[in-house]
Amino acid sequence: MTNTEIVDLLELTGRLMELHDRDAFKTRSYQTAAFNLDKSTADLANLPVEELIKLQGVGKSVAQKIREIADTGRLTELDELLAQTPEGVLDMFRIKGLGVKKIRTLWRELGIDNLGELQRAGENGEIAKIKGFGGSTQEKILAALEFLQEQQGKVRMDKAAMIANLLQEELAKHFDRVEISGQVRRKAQEVDRIQLLVQTSDPLSAMLNLNNLPTLTQNEAESSPFIWRGRFMNFDVEVELRLYPAEQMNRQLFIQTAAEPHLQQVGNGGASLLEVAYTSVVSELAEGATEDVEQAIYARAGLPYIVPEMREDDFAFRWASRHQTDELVTWNDLRGTLHNHSTWSDGKQSVADMAAYCQELGLTYFGIADHSKTATYANGLDVERVQQQQVEIDKLNEGFGTTFRIFKGIESDILGDGSLDYDDATLATFDYVVASVHQTLTMSLEKATTRLLRAIENPYTTILGHPTGRLLLAREGYPIDHRAIIDACAEHNVVIEINASPYRLDIDWRWIDYAMQQGVKLSINPDAHDLAGLLDMHYGVAIGRKGGLTKAMTFNTLTLEEMTTFLQQRRERLRTAS
Structure with missing residues (x-):
């Protein structure tokens, strides 16, 4: 268990104790410990109780709880609180500006135990009528709900890269070549699809192989004979694995990395980048380093080479009219x-x-x-x-x-x-x-x-x-x-x-x-x-x-x-x- 994981469990325990009106002193002990330990550089998982109690904000009781978390990966007291808390109420903690007391009021007084009911109550004006809320708070809650809905199924750049790298390592055990493409290769700040290209000459066997991996869960309705879609481990973001033969990998890595508006850019010869990529001789695109192949596509289209990060739209070409690629910061x-x-x-x-x-x-x-x-x-x-x-x-x-x-x-x-x-x-x-x-x-x-x-x-x-x-x-x-x-x-x-x-x-x-x-x-x-x-x-x-x-x-x-x-x-x- 990392320090972050331990602190997160202590913080959640403190929140749920406050939500359920548990002993105020005990509740504060969890909250105080979580606050102080968040800044600690000590290796919490490997400290005995006698050392833990020397840390600021940690009493003997909380120290014993930390040992329980470190030894078992769980906290019995938290498990009991979670069993008494609807999952939808836990989701309310994700709403900025909505503290524990207000969540408890919404749950206990209006019977709201999920985000859907919360949105309905806000749209009907019920939240504004509650003492201590008012119209302003109701508007903020509705705005926060709308924002959360827009972000659903997305992960930040760092997490997307971590997931993509883990997946690439896993797939590399079973396939000769696996490439990260799409939004992750473009360095998108928010990612709603982790896309990788998998080299195979037998897509049917490859698909069976993928479905036998315990870390992958297929969405059959969204998949096709050459595209596997589903989830990796327990990450809440779509995974897309595209299956291609060796001679198509470089071509498709270019195509699948760039966003559609970028691919539609027309070069000197009157053909778009996408058309050039598809019509170029297969043997030329199957050989050489990835960057060499991609540079060849731009050159054939009569366009300046654009680095993967900038392949979003036509902005990169306007930029390239004033700059050279080697000017970019590294x-x-x-x-x-x-x-x-x-x-x-x-x-x-x-x-x-x-x-x-x-x-x-x-x-x-x-x-x-x-x-x-x-x-x-x-x-x-x-x-x-x-x-x-x-x-x-x-x-x-x-x-x-x-x-x-x-x-x-x-x-x-x-x-x-x-x-x-x-x-x-x-x-x-x-x-x-x-x-x-x-x-x-x-x-x-x-x-x-x-x-x-x-x-x-x-x-x-x-x-x-x-x-x-x-x-x-x-x-x-x-x-x-x-x-x-x-x-x-x-x-x-x-x-x-x-x-x-x-x-x-x-x-x-x-x-x-x-x-x-x-x-x-x-x-x-x-x-x-x-x-x-x-x-x-x-x-x-x-x-x-x-x-x-x-x-x-x-x-x-x-x-x-x-x-x-x-x-x-x-x-x-x-x-x-x-």
Whole structure:
């Protein structure tokens, strides 16, 4: 059992105990333990009770429960609570803004025990009549239900890649060649179909082989003699396995990777990419590396080669009229990382440990941007703790010499009126400031845009963090006028973040090219809260490439010397202006 799995079970137990009005003290003990252990780096599954009780927020009773989870994979108390809770009530926990008390009221007072009944009650106006709810809450619930319905059957980029890789490993035991294609190869931020191509000269035997695999469950109605559709393990996303002979694999990998609008692009000879791919001589497409074959298809169509990530529509060809493929940013181009958290706020590792891992990754600078004082829920730093952290960073930097540096940053909350949550004197102590919205997320387009514009106008704002505040598949971002925001960043020399967390991937890739055209640089920021989170920059690179992000317009491709100079000159201009 991983720490995340253990914490999730403790958190769910606490929620269900509150839902069923169990002992308040015992309920809080679960909730407190889950909150504190979520940030713990201890190996919970391998600690005895005597060691567990030394951890913050863990008493002897909860420690024994953790051992039960680690030893059995289950928690008897949770199993009993789940048996008393309708599955539909559990689904209500997925609705943002609907807490345990409100869910209990809906269940107990209106008898609502599933999302369908919840939607019906909202549409009939019944929810608004309940004390403590009102029309506004009812509208938010209906909007959240609509959003959940739209996201049903989808997974985020990271999970899609994980599923596809697991499936490829499984199928590779039985078939000579298995290729990941479709949305996963295009690096879609949300995926509703995991597609792989399977090489076989005997599709009938291959289909029987697939149906004998215990990890696969076929949807016979949706399948055909050459296409297997169904589910892999217990993942709630459609799997599609297409069966092709060896001589068709390269051709079909190209066709199945690109979206239909991209395939319909017509080249100089008057034929579309799809037509060229289908009419090219089989022997030419059956030989050579995949990229060589795909380049040959574009060349035969009289079109520039487009990388898999960009094969969505005709945007890539407009981009290619101004750029070359080798201009696109890669992981190896990144020189540092600028939006990260540590144990000073809600991170799981120290500044020193995060910096050391950055060095292992070959990066030359690490920017710390812990949460600011308004983010009390995330142990945000007040002014005194800011000063203490900066003293620690100075000491660490003394040991790095000239090859590595920790930059002093902060993720300063953008308040409701657009101001940042420190005074100018404190803001002036940082090397850079990431300005982000974390609270009061329900805003009109006008209010959200005005709020961001004021933050961008603040001379201390260096980077605009996750501009829409979205959480993919969980929370729709607040609406903003992207053009106005990007234009303001251009005017005030503010960098825009591509938040590389697969939960966010914000700013959306569709606005990257406009930002570059306006001269706005983008920073691929992992928003890392632990060591593994630093690797999320891989997702940021993928999304950056999808939007046509070049190395030249990526902020954190600056070398250590260039970044140091940029930040020093910016601070000097601020001092002069003040």
